[in-house]
Amino acid sequence: MKILSPLDSKEEVEELIQAGVDEFFCGLLEEKWHEKYPVISINRRPAGKGHFRSFADLKEAVMMAQDHHVPVYFTMNEHYYIDEQYDLVIDYVKKAVDAGVAGIILADYGLLTILSDLNLPVKLQIGTGGTVFNSQAAKFYQKTGASGITLPRHLTIEEIRKIVQNSPGIEFSVFILNSRCVNVDGFCTFEHGLSDKSFLPLYRNACMLPYHISLYPQVSAEERDMGEIIREHRFLERQHIWETVHVDDHPCGACALYEFKEIGIHGMKVVGRGNPLERKVKDVIFLRTLLDRLEKERPSLPEFRNSVRELYQSTYSRSCRTHLCYYPEVRETPA
Amino acid sequence: MKSMEQALFISKVDSLKYYEDTDEFARLYFGMEFCERLLPNVDDLKNVINFVNEKKIGLTLVTPYVTEDGLKRVERLLNVLNEQKPGSEVVFNDWGVFHLLSDNYAGLVPVLGRLLNKMKRGPRLMNVLDKIPEESVRYYRSPGITVPKVREFLLKNRINRVEFDNLLQGIDLERTGDEIRKSLYLPFAYITTTRLCLTALCDQPDRVKEVGILPCGHECQRYTFCLKNPIMIANLIRKGNTIFLCNEDIPDNLRMFDRVVIEPEIPI
Numbered sequence: 001m002k003i004l005s006p007l008d009s010k011e012e013v014e015e016l017i018q019a020g021v022d023e024f025f026c027g028l029l030e031e032k033w034h035e036k037y038p039v040i041s042i043n044r045r046p047a048g049k050g051h052f053r054s055f056a057d058l059k060e061a062v063m064m065a066q067d068h069h070v071p072v073y074f075t076m077n078e079h080y081y082i083d084e085q086y087d088l089v090i091d092y093v094k095k096a097v098d099a100g101v102a103g104i105i106l107a108d109y110g111l112l113t114i115l116s117d118l119n120l121p122v123k124l125q126i127g128t129g130g131t132v133f134n135s136q137a138a139k140f141y142q143k144t145g146a147s148g149i150t151l152p153r154h155l156t157i158e159e160i161r162k163i164v165q166n167s168p169g170i171e172f173s174v175f176i177l178n179s180r181c182v183n184v185d186g187f188c189t190f191e192h193g194l195s196d197k198s199f200l201p202l203y204r205n206a207c208m209l210p211y212h213i214s215l216y217p218q219v220s221a222e223e224r225d226m227g228e229i230i231r232e233h234r235f236l237e238r239q240h241i242w243e244t245v246h247v248d249d250h251p252c253g254a255c256a257l258y259e260f261k262e263i264g265i266h267g268m269k270v271v272g273r274g275n276p277l278e279r280k281v282k283d284v285i286f287l288r289t290l291l292d293r294l295e296k297e298r299p300s301l302p303e304f305r306n307s308v309r310e311l312y313q314s315t316y317s318r319s320c321r322t323h324l325c326y327y328p329e330v331r332e333t334p335a
Numbered sequence: 336m337k338s339m340e341q342a343l344f345i346s347k348v349d350s351l352k353y354y355e356d357t358d359e360f361a362r363l364y365f366g367m368e369f370c371e372r373l374l375p376n377v378d379d380l381k382n383v384i385n386f387v388n389e390k391k392i393g394l395t396l397v398t399p400y401v402t403e404d405g406l407k408r409v410e411r412l413l414n415v416l417n418e419q420k421p422g423s424e425v426v427f428n429d430w431g432v433f434h435l436l437s438d439n440y441a442g443l444v445p446v447l448g449r450l451l452n453k454m455k456r457g458p459r460l461m462n463v464l465d466k467i468p469e470e471s472v473r474y475y476r477s478p479g480i481t482v483p484k485v486r487e488f489l490l491k492n493r494i495n496r497v498e499f500d501n502l503l504q505g506i507d508l509e510r511t512g513d514e515i516r517k518s519l520y521l522p523f524a525y526i527t528t529t530r531l532c533l534t535a536l537c538d539q540p541d542r543v544k545e546v547g548i549l550p551c552g553h554e555c556q557r558y559t560f561c562l563k564n565p566i567m568i569a570n571l572i573r574k575g576n577t578i579f580l581c582n583e584d585i586p587d588n589l590r591m592f593d594r595v596v597i598e599p600e601i602p603i
Contacts, residue, residue: 036470039463079453080479083510084470108453109430110485117484134406136431143434154530155402156548162403183527183578187400187450190457190527201566206457207527209564216559216572235537239560239573241546323546 002267003287004173005280008050010061012277017068019281020288024065025073025105027273028052033088039194043075046193050274059099071102077127080108097122107186116145123147131186135166142170150269154184157259157327164263173267175326177283180251182207182242213239245323250316253326254290258304261294286315340594346602348379351386353599363387364596366397368428369528369577369603371405372551377415384420395424398432406431417442449498454478456526458580461503461568476507486512500524501582508591518594522583523601532576555603575603
């Protein structure tokens with residue numbers, strides 16, 4: 001299994017490879033996109049940190065990574081583009097290919113169709129925005145030109161197993177660390193980062209804003225007794241959960257590495273374009289340690305789960321929490 | 336001027352009562368876009384087929400995004416539809432469902448669902464619309480089918496209808512061609528959806544912090560939630576695993592659509 005890490009600049013390449021990265025993914029934002037689309041992303045990341053700033057830098061980073069046989073994938077994974085954006089979009093893709101990237105990560109069936117027709121010398125991979133919840137969807141993308149797929153966050157381990165078993169010839173990746181998005185990425189039409197951090201109501205993720213929540217009126221208050229109203233008030237508590245926790249407070253799915261190895265998952269994706277290098281390195285070392293244990297020590301399932309939980313606590317100074325567990329069904333396995 | 340067809344969208348057989356109130360609908364949409372657990376069963380579909388046959392109106396089966404197990408349930412519905420009402424439309428919101436349709440059901444007509452017509456819908460957009468460049472505004476108002484090669488791909492795959500939500504920022508359908516027909520859903524527009532359903536188990540306070548793909552007792556059929564924040568121009572409505580907004584304003588360019596799909600209830 002490969003560790004897929006975000007990469008934001010050429011300065012990060014060496015340290016992350018030393019930490020144990022197998023593949024990189026990255027994005028790039030130039031001024032000519034930003035001036036027309038200051039709050040619209042080209043690659044699912046708002047302007048600001050988390051992007052290369054020039055293709056010259058990207059080329060240098062790709063060459064450094066290639067020296068270690070580590071491929072770099074380029075994200076063009078906005079959910080859709082419109083006609084007048086395509087000149088810029090295709091220009092980006094061609095320059096990224098010239099810079100030596102190994103593949104393009106995308107989400108839009110339209111862009112996939114167009115890039116397939118261009119016969120570029122790179123792999124085309126469907127990111128989580130492609131919403132592949134079943135093997136027929138995987139086959140659709142395969143037929144349209146994709147060779148790899150990152151599955152959505154919202155699948156159980158057993159659902160992932162069935163998709164992989166029924167989809168020969170496709171490389172699958174799964175999420176393993178960071179940003180446990182509340183909603184299905186590829187179906188979420190909220191825009192985040194509509195301003196800079198100086199105005200948080202527009203900057204923050206819409207799913208984590210504080211809301212006043214009430215029951216949508218179906219029955220008038222006069223028709224209900226007080227006991228019912230109090231009981232309903234308790235139902236509302238659960239609806240506030242994403243205001244009280246942060247979806248990027250070290251969510252983790254590492255316990256499932258055991259099953260993912262059995263299933264034949266190609267890559268484990270560490271979310272985090274824009275994270276500080278220190279955090280990226282810590283994430284990669286955490287996963288590399290666990291993968292090495294899995295490969296070399298061949299632990300039993302309970303032994304492995306136990307070692308994951310201990311290492312998670314010592315690495316991140318947090319205990320496991322259900323709402324930040326990517327695959328909460330693993331918590332049913334005793335450590 | 337194009338003729339405008341009106342369709343009624345129901346997600347439960349009980350909601351057929353909305354049809355009986357009026358005879359202006361030429362088509363019935365029936366099914367579920369957001370949750371495979373709420374897919375109708377085969378008997379429900381047979382009842383609806385009998386209903387549309389009796390009323391001599393068209394039928395559109397609506398399908399959600401589905402797991403491998405959900406796909407089998409969709410397949411059972413497609414088999415019944417193909418056998419008992421060939422020529423019917425199937426709205427797909429999952430490319431896997433489309434692939435199945437494409438390979439095995441030449442007698443059914445695929446329609447690209449609104450979940451796959453990925454325009455931005457979050458009401459916060461309205462706060463910045465007058466502060467961003469015109470290219471950005473055009474992006475927010477325009478669909479992916481402005482791209483000729485996208486339209487070509489859809490038509491080559493027998494997809495000649497695309498479903499639209501009624502967006503607060505408006506929809507610009509110039510440069511989308513006439514070959515692809517467009518339906519407009521009124522008044523409920525979906526904004527986002529999840530399988531980490533917060534309505535499931537909501538009436539069990541001891542499980543308040545549990546978030547996952549949880550067992551469900553169809554709590555969504557009992558509780559709906561209204562979410563308000565001053566930055567949101569419209570209130571958000573959470574029903575089941577999905578957040579909607581309600582936009583009853585009829586767009587100025589309604590004539591660009593040839594079908595209006597009326598949702599008498601939030602379609603969950």
